[in-house]
Amino acid sequence: MSDVTDKDLIDAILAGNQRAFEEFMQRYKNLVRHIIVRMIANTADREDLGQEVFFKIYHNLGTFRFASKVSTWVAKIAHNACVNYLQKKKIPLLENNYLEEDKNGITLERFRGDGQSPLESVEQENAAALIQAAIEQLPVHYRSVITLYHLHEMSYAEISEIMGLPEGTVKSYLFRARKILRHKLARVYAEEAAVT
Amino acid sequence: MKHPSEDQIQAYIDHKLNPEDKEMVRNHLRTCPVCRRTVRSYQRIYEQLKVEPNWQFSLQFDARVMRKISKESLGEIYNKLWYALLIFGIFIAVISITVAYTDAQSYLNMVRNISLPRFDMNWDFLKSFNFLPDVSSLFKGTKLNAHFMVLCIIVLVVIVLIDQAIQFARTRTHQGV
Ligand SMILES: [Zn+2]
Numbered sequence: 001m002s003d004v005t006d007k008d009l010i011d012a013i014l015a016g017n018q019r020a021f022e023e024f025m026q027r028y029k030n031l032v033r034h035i036i037v038r039m040i041a042n043t044a045d046r047e048d049l050g051q052e053v054f055f056k057i058y059h060n061l062g063t064f065r066f067a068s069k070v071s072t073w074v075a076k077i078a079h080n081a082c083v084n085y086l087q088k089k090k091i092p093l094l095e096n097n098y099l100e101e102d103k104n105g106i107t108l109e110r111f112r113g114d115g116q117s118p119l120e121s122v123e124q125e126n127a128a129a130l131i132q133a134a135i136e137q138l139p140v141h142y143r144s145v146i147t148l149y150h151l152h153e154m155s156y157a158e159i160s161e162i163m164g165l166p167e168g169t170v171k172s173y174l175f176r177a178r179k180i181l182r183h184k185l186a187r188v189y190a191e192e193a194a195v196t
Numbered sequence: 197m198k199h200p201s202e203d204q205i206q207a208y209i210d211h212k213l214n215p216e217d218k219e220m221v222r223n224h225l226r227t228c229p230v231c232r233r234t235v236r237s238y239q240r241i242y243e244q245l246k247v248e249p250n251w252q253f254s255l256q257f258d259a260r261v262m263r264k265i266s267k268e269s270l271g272e273i274y275n276k277l278w279y280a281l282l283i284f285g286i287f288i289a290v291i292s293i294t295v296a297y298t299d300a301q302s303y304l305n306m307v308r309n310i311s312l313p314r315f316d317m318n319w320d321f322l323k324s325f326n327f328l329p330d331v332s333s334l335f336k337g338t339k340l341n342a343h344f345m346v347l348c349i350i351v352l353v354v355i356v357l358i359d360q361a362i363q364f365a366r367t368r369t370h371q372g373v
Contacts, residue, residue, distance in 0.1 A: 146245055151245070
């Protein structure tokens, strides 16, 4: 069924074909999952949010006018559901996801290995884990931008539509997010910090 | 030696620099180990940003969504049934009123003292089309009668028509013609 276009699929769903919606869900499940995982820390609530998102998609499919890509539209619904959830829980969208610098320092310490020179002790694997951990500590909006840009290769224009933010803001979040990640990494790679 | 800014280095890796700046950064990188290291660490970050989060929805996720959706569409069927029932009721009311006053002439005579020009419809001519089976004879001796059967069929047709109309209206609003 992979050669069926999104348009055909949506027409089939609107005509009452539930199988078609299962196929639609397969196509966009990863996109929705990535958005939710990166925005919502509570794993128990991710499942419910995912269901809510697909339920909303099913309900609003009739209002979709193909003015944008289906992926943009789906991502927007997922993003909005997450933003609503976070606002209800009073979780800020633009603050760092950790409380104090100290706590952050401890997290980084964990990856520093056992007393050898930092560069050698931090293996490739550890560096990967460090970056993933650092991503989790970014502000919610930064995480959304890097997910949509790097994981789904979306343009600034698409991300701006999904998040309801100006393109310039999207761009500055993206550059700032990567800069933060690099500087966190540099703190572990002491050698790099020394040179700069 | 002036190093390019971090933003420029990121844009360089993103392939988002204009040709001149790109050339400038490239030339600089040839001679500057510091910036080469910066580029490398950014590349490592870019690689990690391409790694999918490994958390997954539960195995029952699809089934749960589909169940929720079918329940919802069942709700729609109930809605339609409710509509059909309503129309059915109105239909019955109209029929019974008409049956009570089939003879419009005498009805009008009675309430308003109006007399209309008389014209008698005689349905006997239908009997000359003898290709139709005599349905009423089939029900002789049973409690069912032909009129009741015809009424049922009419009601069924009306329900189907209403259902179709609702479905049509639904797809029209969906496609926003
Ligand atoms: Zn340099």
